[in-house]
Amino acid sequence: MSTVADSAFLRACRREPVPRTPVWFMRQAGRSLPEYRRIREGVGMLASCRRPDLVCEITLQPVRRHGVDAAILFSDIVVPVAAAGVDLDIKPGVGPVVAEPIRAAADVDRLRPLTAGDVDFVAEAVRLLVAELGGTPLIGFAGAPFTLASYLVEGGPSRTHARTKALMYGAPQVWHALCAKLAEITRAFLRVQIDAGVSAVQLFDSWAGALSLADYRRFVLPHSTAVLRGLTVPRIHFGVGTGHLLAAMADAGADVVGVDWRTPLDTATAAVGPDHALQGNLDPSVLLAPWDVVEIEVRRVLTEAKAAPGHVFNLGHGVLPETDPDVLTRVTDLVHRAA
Amino acid sequence: MSTVADSAFLRACRREPVPRTPVWFMRQAGRSLPEYRRIREGVGMLASCRRPDLVCEITLQPVRRHGVDAAILFSDIVVPVAAAGVDLDIKPGVGPVVAEPIRAAADVDRLRPLTAGDVDFVAEAVRLLVAELGGTPLIGFAGAPFTLASYLVEGGPSRTHARTKALMYGAPQVWHALCAKLAEITRAFLRVQIDAGVSAVQLFDSWAGALSLADYRRFVLPHSTAVLRGLTVPRIHFGVGTGHLLAAMADAGADVVGVDWRTPLDTATAAVGPDHALQGNLDPSVLLAPWDVVEIEVRRVLTEAKAAPGHVFNLGHGVLPETDPDVLTRVTDLVHRAA
Numbered sequence: 001m002s003t004v005a006d007s008a009f010l011r012a013c014r015r016e017p018v019p020r021t022p023v024w025f026m027r028q029a030g031r032s033l034p035e036y037r038r039i040r041e042g043v044g045m046l047a048s049c050r051r052p053d054l055v056c057e058i059t060l061q062p063v064r065r066h067g068v069d070a071a072i073l074f075s076d077i078v079v080p081v082a083a084a085g086v087d088l089d090i091k092p093g094v095g096p097v098v099a100e101p102i103r104a105a106a107d108v109d110r111l112r113p114l115t116a117g118d119v120d121f122v123a124e125a126v127r128l129l130v131a132e133l134g135g136t137p138l139i140g141f142a143g144a145p146f147t148l149a150s151y152l153v154e155g156g157p158s159r160t161h162a163r164t165k166a167l168m169y170g171a172p173q174v175w176h177a178l179c180a181k182l183a184e185i186t187r188a189f190l191r192v193q194i195d196a197g198v199s200a201v202q203l204f205d206s207w208a209g210a211l212s213l214a215d216y217r218r219f220v221l222p223h224s225t226a227v228l229r230g231l232t233v234p235r236i237h238f239g240v241g242t243g244h245l246l247a248a249m250a251d252a253g254a255d256v257v258g259v260d261w262r263t264p265l266d267t268a269t270a271a272v273g274p275d276h277a278l279q280g281n282l283d284p285s286v287l288l289a290p291w292d293v294v295e296i297e298v299r300r301v302l303t304e305a306k307a308a309p310g311h312v313f314n315l316g317h318g319v320l321p322e323t324d325p326d327v328l329t330r331v332t333d334l335v336h337r338a339a
Numbered sequence: 340m341s342t343v344a345d346s347a348f349l350r351a352c353r354r355e356p357v358p359r360t361p362v363w364f365m366r367q368a369g370r371s372l373p374e375y376r377r378i379r380e381g382v383g384m385l386a387s388c389r390r391p392d393l394v395c396e397i398t399l400q401p402v403r404r405h406g407v408d409a410a411i412l413f414s415d416i417v418v419p420v421a422a423a424g425v426d427l428d429i430k431p432g433v434g435p436v437v438a439e440p441i442r443a444a445a446d447v448d449r450l451r452p453l454t455a456g457d458v459d460f461v462a463e464a465v466r467l468l469v470a471e472l473g474g475t476p477l478i479g480f481a482g483a484p485f486t487l488a489s490y491l492v493e494g495g496p497s498r499t500h501a502r503t504k505a506l507m508y509g510a511p512q513v514w515h516a517l518c519a520k521l522a523e524i525t526r527a528f529l530r531v532q533i534d535a536g537v538s539a540v541q542l543f544d545s546w547a548g549a550l551s552l553a554d555y556r557r558f559v560l561p562h563s564t565a566v567l568r569g570l571t572v573p574r575i576h577f578g579v580g581t582g583h584l585l586a587a588m589a590d591a592g593a594d595v596v597g598v599d600w601r602t603p604l605d606t607a608t609a610a611v612g613p614d615h616a617l618q619g620n621l622d623p624s625v626l627l628a629p630w631d632v633v634e635i636e637v638r639r640v641l642t643e644a645k646a647a648p649g650h651v652f653n654l655g656h657g658v659l660p661e662t663d664p665d666v667l668t669r670v671t672d673l674v675h676r677a678a
Binding site for chain 1: 624
């Protein structure tokens with residue numbers, strides 16, 4: 001059995017030759033698995049993220065079941081801001097709901113830094129997992145400042161991010177102060193995970209695709225760069241609908257750029273250049289189609305990835321809850337067997 | 340006063356020189372206007388679309404108030420499918436909800452064509468409007484087959500369009516049969532509007548941006564082409580998050596390609612070439628910022644549009660309900676005054 005450092009996943013992140021393409025799935029630990037739905041019964045999302053035993057079990061479930069090449073820490077992007085004292089809850093079917101949205105300088109002043117002690121439960125979960133996982137790498141996890149800011153400013157999920165952008169355009173000093181604080185919280189959260197033993201981190205900027213490249217470079221890139229700069233493990237940087245932002249997201253300090261299904265991986269390679277590996281990018285909806293379609297699409301992704309200097313197979317977004325988990329197992333096998 | 344045929348709007352659509360850049364706003368007739376909220380009180384969305392007097396008044400409101408260069412028929416993308424017998428309602432705060440979603444060949448068989456008699460109320464509204472509008476052109480309106488199919492397959496709005504894509508990938512024959520029928524309905528709906536006197540049409544493919552270019556070309560483009568081919572008035576074709584699809588959307592038969600705020604208009608011009616005018620593309624959220632920011636952004640859009648062979652100023656998506664209508668009036672004036 002290979003060591004973590006020599007795993008196909010970390011080799012691909014470092015753009016080194018791999019014996020087979022490594023594969024994991026965003027939201028592999030989650031509602032597609034009956035064993036996940038069972039263990040979460042009666043336990044709220046935030047509560048489950050705070051219980052190291054549950055985090056450990058949930059994170060391991062897809063590794064056991066599918067034989068994927070990496071585990072990803074079960075968490076939620078609002079965990080660090082909640083740990084830093086922001087009053088919020090994750091409502092089933094809705095998402096994060098913030099009691100007092102942040103819309104002015106005084107609201108930003110209320111945000112306090114995150115200390116390692118605030119997220120003991122995360123460090124503990126990582127330690128448990130590293131002991132259990134053996135040669136399988138564990139990926140740490142955080143939401144990026146823009147996406148966190150959107151939740152905090154809107155007070156919950158938003159299709160338009162209108163209040164967020166209004167703050168950004170209308171009060172750029174407040175915006176930058178907010179994002180600088182969120183970058184510190186996020187960086188502290190990732191360092192806790194790295195210190196406890198994760199082998200890589202993924203920074204999710206789920207909503208960054210809502211911005212033009214010019215706005216991304218001006219309002220977001222400095223803060224995501226502050227999060228990622230100088231971290232000592234491979235850094236994956238992912239967002240949805242970010243075809244126009246891939247080079248900028250690489251510039252933020254990514255070793256691996258996550259790509260959604262809208263941008264073919266050969267196009268993405270041309271955009272980000274030879275110094276970045278890619279992760280992605282099967283459309284999660286394809287997994288709801290018959291197997292012959294799934295197989296064609298998986299092979300297409302692998303073919304388009306040949307141009308990339310490193311490739312971690314993944315979906316272009318998270319596993320849909322209605323996905324048959326057996327299909328995920330078959331995809332894992334197919335990627336492993338493919339030449 | 341200029342004639343409709345010689346209006347700045349139609350000249351820009353035809354890529355002819357204009358005395359000033361024409362401007363209108365998607366969803367200019369809508370919730371940003373107090374007079375709209377007043378007149379809609381107690382009247383459901385579909386009911387209001389079926390009353391020619393109301394459609395006429397609502398369509399005229401923003402023309403009177405802002406002095407925009409075009410009116411757009413007040414309607415909803417589900418109006419023609421509802422008129423063709425699909426049992427659906429538009430729920431406030433949710434969107435269209437379909438009683439019996441379409442997910443199999445038998446469901447597609449139930450869909451019947453649209454006849455002119457089904458939408459008498461639309462023809463009547465257009466005739467009233469053309470008489471009232473004088474030299475101001477009226478834009479007709481329809482939703483494109485993919486977006487309509489998504490509502491019908493999902494049963495309502497969807498973030499992932501997972502069932503829609505599952506049908507598309509898993510049962511392509513059923514998918515194409517559904518979209519062919521929707522294209523016929525849509526084309527019939529637009530022809531009713533053209534016969535009654537609209538000067539241009541806009542085909543909204545709101546959700547097309549959820550697809551990769553390859554999937555768009557295979558599953559959507561033939562049907563949008565069938566809608567637009569050979570129509571006798573200028574055709575605007577718009578979707579959100581379609582930076583990667585602009586050339587394909589132009590290929591569908593657009594005279595004018597609508598562009599959201601993510602793609603600068605000079606980039607869009609490079610993508611679609613010299614044979615298409617552009618429409619767009621101020622981020623609607625910018626209108627919530629202070630005026631000096633709005634002015635800078637409007638001027639930026641006008642500068643980036645200089646590369647385009649024709650430009651209709653608009654937002655990159657619909658007016659947000661919380662927009663101050665006075666800002667829309669000021670933007671109209673600014674665009675008209677700008678060199």
